[in-house]
Amino acid sequence: MMLRTYKYRLEPNKEQKEKLEATLDTCRHLCNNALGRRKLQAELYRLPITKQWITVENQINALPKQKQDNEYLSNVHSQILQDVLRRVNKSFTNFFRRVKNHEQPGYPRFKGSNRYNSFTYPQTGFKIVGKKLELSHVGKVNIKIHRSLTGKLKTCTIKRDIDVWYACFSVKIDDSLPEKKVIKSAVGIDVGINPLVALSNKEKTKPPKFLQQSEHKLAKEQRKLSRKQKESHNRNRQRIKVAKVHRRIKQQRMDFHHKLSRELVVQYDFITFENLKIKNMIRNHHLSKSISDVSWNMLQSFTAYKAEWAGKVVTFVDPKNTSQECSSCGKIVKKNLSIKVHNCPYCGLVLNRHVNAAINILKRVLIKVGLGYTDLMPVRGLAQDTPMTQEAHDFSRG
Known part of the structure; x- marks a missing residue:
């Protein structure tokens, strides 16, 4: 059921x-x-006069x-x-x-x-x-x-x-969930601000930045709101205008993530994300607005429920050192957020840092289930960065 x-x-x-x-x-x-x-x-x-606690049954009976x-x-x-x-x-x-x-x-x-x-x-x-x-x-x-x-x-x-x-x-x-499909393709996904997602097969998707696109209009309407007299009809009408701008941003974001998550579920049988503590990350005031705009949690939850209905698998792994660890030799190569390329001094691997992290994410979960990275290679090859519109990226086009 x-x-x-x-x-x-x-x-x-x-x-x-x-x-x-x-x-x-x-x-x-x-x-x-x-x-x-x-x-x-x-x-x-x-x-000391009472030790009786109000319950929901008490309130319903009243x-x-x-x-x-x-x-x-x-x-x-x-x-x-x-x-x-x-x-x-x-x-x-x-x-x-x-x-x-x-x-x-x-x-x-x-x-x-x-x-x-x-x-x-x-x-x-x-x-x-x-x-x-x-x-x-x-x-x-x-x-x-x-x-x-x-x-x-x-x-x-x-x-x-x-x-x-x-x-x-x-x-x-009443129907039960579909049987889990035979896993033929697997992918690790590193979520970020730019790119929004990087896949272990080297595909990357740029963020749509809906909040950034509407920031000027939102600021304009909020300034008008701040000038209205409190508890007046004019203020209430302006409050609704501000709320509608926020609603449009939210709907654009949801539409984009629905399309992107569907593409992921259609293309892959086994999908792995990092188990990020997003609430802790938002405390960084320099990144909080950008993190809220890309809404990683929405993408992950949409992908998870779509995969469940399709009989596919979504898992999460510990994010520790996924960007620092070399996906080729396993050595730790320290780098800060400004460094976008993973350049390993031990084995010579040169790779986009987000793709390197995505490969590590996939490797970690495959090791847990007793498979090697080459046992389940992703079905797609190398793709170039693709500019994003409101349409989700069609991964099959590369």
């Missing part, structure tokens, strides 16, 4: 938009109320009484309200897990009107009828089903993205 998510755009009319906005606002108020009760209980827990006291809660499907309380509980569970693991915890925060953008029908209250999505307490909303939805519907999440609405369906598919 597998779960898959389908995302479709909604086209609600004015009345339906108002109902969707009202539902979001109700969910936000309930979320903040539940969070406030948890915080108050945490303070009382330190006192919903009928809350509906009597707050009539606006009755305008929202009961399972949506229950899901809101489960979200609050999950945020606290994650908080305590991070504390236990000595990570940066981040205590759950109250949600402002612009920070709560989705609600979920966990089991009932929604139904697809032709080209419409019937939602409890909202009505029949036009939906753009651009691809067929297969499997058993489990949940429906309604999401607001600035001024656009989406329905995200979680679907259970």
Whole structure:
């Protein structure tokens, strides 16, 4: 059994938009109320008068009484309200897990009107009828089903993205994952800022730099925003303009990585990345913007799930010294980030530093599975650097 998510755009009319906005606002108020009760209980827990902790079951059982006291809660499907309380509980569970693991915890925060953008029908209250999505307490909303939805519907999440609405369906598919294919081609991938990816067969892909392309427009809109009076309608309209620029950059980046990850999965049966600690790398203020723009984690996650569905393999290896180690003789050749060519004084190998790292990445995982580097040579040969547009690089063209 597998779960898959389908995302479709909604086209609600004015009345339906108002109902969707009202539902979001109700969910936000309930979320903040539940969070406030948890915080108050945490303070009382330190006192000798009580040692009873509020649970999600307690809060769900209290919903009928809350509906009597707050009539606006009755305008929202009961399972949506229950899901809101489960979200609050999950945020606290994650908080305590991070504390236990000595990570940066981040205590759950109250949600402002612009920070709560989705609600979920966990089991009932929604139904697809032709080209419409019937939602409890909202009505029949036009939906753009651009691809067929297969499997058993489990949940429906309604999401607001600035001024656009989406329905995200979680679907259970009974079919098992495809059998792992016979590995005929393998590749190691070194991710970087420029090139974005370097493959162990010497192919390289330049980054599209979507943030850099939109930086001037983004700065212009942000300057306008800074001049607007706080809490005014003009400021809110300008805030939406800034958010739309960010949304366009995000969508361009996602589209590019979807295409690039698909090309990788189509061409190779066995794909290996470095297991990078990206959060730590972003702390370098000189590189943080560039690292965020190329979004390595997005590429890796897209490639991983596509490979799983295709019956192929994605693995991760320790990144230590992949750029410093010579892929030919194994000696360590120290070099800083400004040096782009690996020049080994021991064996004489001269190679692009990123390609050298990609070969080491592939070698490490092949050694783990008991294969040599020559047992699974990549299927493509040497390729030149290719300038990138919004189209992902077609590796088959070299």
